[in-house]
Amino acid sequence: MGKRRKPSPPSRARMAVLTTAMAAGGAVLASGTAHAEPAPTLASVKEQVDKLNEEAEQSIERYNGFQAQQQKLQVDANQIQEKVVRGQEAMNELRTRLGAVAADQYRTNGIDASVQLMLDSDPSGYLERAAVQNQVAESQANLLKQAQDEQRKLDQDRAEATATLASLDAVGKQLAEQKNGIQTKLAQAQEMLNKLSAEDRARINAQQSAEKAKAEAKQAAAAGTAAAADRASRSADRPDMNAPLPAASGRAAAIIAFAQAQLGKPYGWSKTGPDSFDCSGLTSQAYRAGGRTISRMSQDQWNDGPHVDRANLQPGDLVFFYDDLHHVGLYIGDGKMIHAPRTGKNIEVLPISAMPYMGAVRPA
CATH class of the missing domain: 3.90.1720.10 (endopeptidase domain like (from Nostoc punctiforme))
Structure with a gap:
């Protein structure tokens, strides 16, 4: 029985051919199973851009509302802070007057009233001075009440100022959020348009012009004006600035x-x-x-x-x-x-x- 010969390995050229064939077959199989993401149509891009712009406009009106609220709160805060300053100045003046009264009372009332009467060389003059002191005491009581009322108003104004400033800060944050949202939506819309070719952008503009012309023609037809309908059908993107x-x-x-x-x-x-x-x-x-x-x-x-x-x-x-x-x-x-x-x-x-x-x- 003859000796069996060991098969020789394939040549490099043959390996290259096999590798190429396998790669081609894999590509065929891959093409049969993988699906490329469909490119967005012009209509879908326009729809998305219109939707983003509409959402942006909704946010813009909310932004306008927050802005108006912020402006009003700022005016209120300024007015309240001015009241606080005036109230503090009034309190400082009252404290100065109370201090002077207290010092005078300490100097004149350091001795018991009966002892002062016994030692005074002019009792009738003492009694007159005592009557004046009673008036001063009553005036002092009124001054104290005025100071208490002023302090209460000052505390209320300060609390109102604190609350108003807190509201102002909250509205400022809402304003910033709305602004960021608007800028994001507008940027997304612009990014989508930037990806289109100049020709496709022109088509979108033409579609918008056609939609506008169609609306004008419909309006004119509803009014029964044939001439106006004819003008509307030829409408350009920009309105006629000279139209009466x-x-x-x-x-x-x-x-x-x-x-x-x-x-x-x-x-x-x-x-x-x-x-x-x-x-x-x-x-x-x-x-x-x-x-x-x-x-x-x-x-x-x-x-x-x-x-x-x-x-x-x-x-x-x-x-x-x-x-x-x-x-x-x-x-x-x-x-x-x-x-x-x-x-x-x-x-x-x-x-x-x-x-x-x-x-x-x-x-x-």
Whole structure:
């Protein structure tokens, strides 16, 4: 029986071929089991950006509320601290007067009254002086009562100042939290947009323009104005700054004239002008220009006057949107408003049908 030959090891070339084949097979298997994360669609990016901007605007209105509260508390704290200073000065004066009375009493009352009468060379003069001393004692009692009352008021003012300063500190922390939240949401929205190509960003802008034009066309069609519908269908991203606004009179005319003068200025969160505005900053300053002071925050502006039915809207009315009333605009007639939209956009004219309409208010 012949000797069996030991099989020779595979050559390096053959090993390379086998390794390559195995790698290719593994890649095929991997491709069959692994799934790449689908790239976000343009529509989903736009939806997320819009949601972040809306959440930011909600936080901005809360920020405005905390800011107004902080300003009021600061005024209150300053006034109370001034009262404390005045009270302390009054107490110091009373203590000085009490000290003088006590020293005088010690000098004159060091000897028993009966002994003083026996030793006095002029008893009638002593009795007159005693009567004066009784008056001084009564005056001293009144002075002591005044000092006690002043001290009690001073203690109350100090306690009120301490509580007000504590509230001011708490509101300051809430203000900082809201500010951080706003900046985070706006940064997230901007980051998502930055990841898009210039072409995709242009598409989003075009979609927003188309949505605005569609809303305008719908508003015009509802009013039965074919010419207005045709103009709306050709609407660009920026409003026509020269378009005539519906006529208004009196205070409404001044309010609308102010808002019209702001068209094209950028939205600025928590800003009340003159270079940028947020939604409630624009409406509050417009009313100020018309001689009427209204609240700073949109939710508070909802309570600044009687509510008005949509069918009875008049130029100058405040119009509100979304369930929590976090957006407000200024009605100018013909179903349109001037409003400050959101970060990255400019003050514009927009149909009130373009957003979830909640109601209107007519401040007196």
